[in-house]
Amino acid sequence: MSDTNMGIPELTEGDFPGAFQAADENAKTSQFVHFLLLAIYLATLITGSILQELFELDHPKFVSFFIFLVSSSSLCALYFLRYDEKWYYGRAAAESVKTRTWRWMMSSDPYNGVSEDLDYEFIEDVSEILINDKEKAVIENTRHCDKPMISEKMKEIRQLELNEKINIYRNQRIRDQLLYYQRAGKKHRNLARFWFFIAALINIIAILSVNSPENWIINNAVPISVLSTLAGCTFTWLQAKRYRELSISYSFTAQEIGIAHSKILSIKTPEEFSNFVVSTESAFSREHTQWAARKLN
Known part of the structure; x- marks a missing residue:
């Protein structure tokens, strides 16, 4: 990103509207809590299965009660508190605000022009996003309420010349998103292979255990009930x-982003750039909307 080091402002997430930071923070927290509760629930199932095999009916009742209590509590929290929905809606709201912010900074439709009314229109659009998501409780903290909707860095970028805006958008928006999706795709592909290997290994051990002679080590190493629980939890x-x-x-x-990264080099006029930003941001917004829809379904 050497282009951004020659007098062109470097944008950070702290320069985005407080509404983005609040929704983003809520999404990250909700995602962490959701998977923590799920991990606790699955861990209690595995622990209970192992204890049952190790001690049968001889282990203290309070141990069983504690495991059952933790398991039930985490399951109820998953179902009733719906941190997964808070995560999905929070992420969608954060990305919607970010999309609007980039369109405003790049002076693209509907914010192309120099009228101060466009600042008000931008603030109204961001407020509408928050109002639409109010019932979904995507923002439950007030830490960022004192932060402005339009930061000084945003104003500075909006006043730049066309070629400088193109540089910023190419390096700090498109390239940033391209690297994110490339890394995320590779990370999830590797994790998919890893967990598939774990699931396959558990099932192979279970098959060998069922069909092996009683005196084989594998038949006595891990009980079938524990293997079944492990397989179910992995799935x-x-x-x-x-x-x-x-x-x-x-x-x-x-x-798709790679194609946009190449197309931006041929832009010559403000009108072309405005249309390009609208098209690109619509693609980003569509991806996050579809992501949330897939998760909720």
Whole structure:
């Protein structure tokens, strides 16, 4: 990103509207809590299965009660608190605000012009995003309420010349998204393979255990009930994470962004740039909307 070091402002997430930072923070927190609760629930199932085999009916009742209590509590929290929905809606809201912010900074439709009314229109658009997501509780903290909707860095970028805006958009938006989706696609592809290997290994051990003579080590190493629980928990984790599905989606999106990264070099006029930004941001927004829809379904 050497282009951005020659007097061109470097944009950070702290320069985006407070609404973005609040929704982004909520999404990250909700995602962490959701998978933490799921991991606790699955861990209690595995632990209970192992204890049952090790101690049969001889282990203290309070141990069983504690495991059952933790398991039930985490399951109820998953179902009733719906951190997964808060995560999905929070991410969609954050990306919608970010999309609007980039369109405003790049002076693209509907914010092309020099009228101060466009600032008000931008703030109204961001407010509408928050109002639409209010019932979904995507923002539950007030940490970023004092931050402006339009930061000084945003204003500075909006006042730049066309070629400088093109440089910023190419390096700090398109390239940033391209690298993100490339890394995310590779990461999820590797994780999909890893968890598939784990699931396959558990099933192979289970098959060998069922069909092996009683005096074989593998038959006495891990009980069938524990293997069944492990297999079920692994499958549940794979279904929740959707590694393979997301790796395909991220890789496809990276290809689309790569095309946009090349097209921007041929832009000559403000009108062409405005149309390009609208088209590109619509593609980004569509990807996040489809992502949320896939998750919710």
